[in-house]
Amino acid sequence: MIQDGVPERSLIVTIGEAGTGKTTFGLQFLHEAIENGERAVFITLEESRERVVQSATEKGWEFDRHTEEGNLAVIDIDPIEMANSLTSIRNELPRLVEEFGASRLVLDSVSLLEMMYDDQSTRRTEIYDFTKSLKQAGVTTMVTSEASEDNSFASRYGIIEYLTDAVVVLRYIRPEDFRETRLAVEIQKIRDANHSRETKPYEITHQGISVYRQANIF
Template identity: 70%
Template sequence: MSEDDKSDDDWFESALDDEDGDSRPVEADDASATPSGSDAAESASTGTGPFEGDSDDGERSGDSSPFADDGSAASGREDSPFDDNSGDPFDSEAGSADAESAGDNGGGLFDDDFATAFESAGSGGGDSGSDFEEEFESDIPRVDIGIEGLDQMIQGGVPQRHLIVTIGSAGTGKTTFGLQFLHHGLQNGENAVFLTLEQSHDAILDTAGDRGWGFEEYEEQGQLAIVDLDPVEMANSLDNIRGELPALIEKFGADRLVLDSVSLLEMMYDDQSRRRTEVFDFTRSLKQAGVTTMLVSEASESNPFASRHGIIEYLTDAVFILQYVRSDTGETRLAVEIQKIRNANHSRETKPYEITNDGISVYQQANIF
């Protein structure tokens, strides 16, 4: 084993096997999760290697589309390769080649640590009306998000194995959104994985426990794996993670996966071109894994309808926007909008929602003000 492999094993063993001794601060709500992500990015930018560079470059790059200098992708032109009506951006043959390559290498990063962590983790109101009058028929297997009111805005549900991204600013309930998505699957006998780059394993259990979702019991039954990773170390080992993640997910039998948040992973790369390539390859590996995945992303500071770096919404099949909406009188409410879902009919209206002790509820038949 090379010195690099030993280094990877060491940090994964520390990150995944030391759940009981996690020293990172516990963040219980979405609003407080963002500063910890900024600290991680600041720590990475002061080092050497791929993390050097002016952090202002990352901010400026988020204001324009990463796929065209003239901004054509962001403006929704028909020739954009990531247009809502386009086909799947992930080539199946390329994905198969990646899988074969990963399998041939052998002695992978997860052989002793990550896979073991997944195995040991198993032991260790809105209105209910519909926006659609006609009966829905489809041969595509579909899943519900598990959020009351929002599911009624999607005719038939989100196609299974889709990549979903939830974009929102601090305090809009992004982490709760992802946890509720997993909880719905767990209630229906599915297996689920939660990868967190922002909070500790115990913090996630506490957040779910406050809402009565019983994640500890699901872990004991082998249905749920919660893995907290350091974003800097994940970026350093992303090639190994990307190559072996599909096999790992298949071994665990995961039906749903949440990554909170993809923004921290993006922030590890100061170069826009490398950031785009790394995120594209990572999302392709998730697509190859065949698991319905929800990615959590911070919103751009200048545009609440775009992600922080303007990349991930072009690589996913479904986009949900969580935002604050302020009236002329100064009243503020939370609102959700479905920006796109491939192969599904959905409402395009912006609807109010609330975050309660039971989770998120979307008022599908109400107006914002």
């Protein structure tokens, strides 16, 4: 679906409801990088470091070994602590990435950052500054975002998709006859790259997200 790949140093957002595989997609994104000899960083605001490593290991991705060998950094940050130190983290991120030598980074999830701010204007400014620091870090970055309750194609606060270079939507398809709920992936945009406009069904497997390339959802 991403015909020529995502351009390096792009900022990608994966939007989806709970259970659509956003975190799995992020882990898979880093696994591919490490398999290609790159270094990667996973920042989680939702799970403990141990739980992230365990979840990846259960899928056959040796995140425990990769962290020991120095190819992967898994960082868990308490959202409350992050609210108190967001500015310092934002300022330090480019330096930390450069020192570690990472080429890919995942932040799971940006929705928890957005929830820290009650005022929409402040939220927009803070998230803009944070995404700017991610771009300055010089890595290809994926952030995950909860979907809006009213619109599965939009993020919870409707901000992040306008600040990123690529938008991937993972969503449920619920047919009218209620026979089977399916998962579908759609690429809304990728700057400077060709991509499919089709909606494709996918499954969450032990190997990560598996898209049925030959099938379409109408």
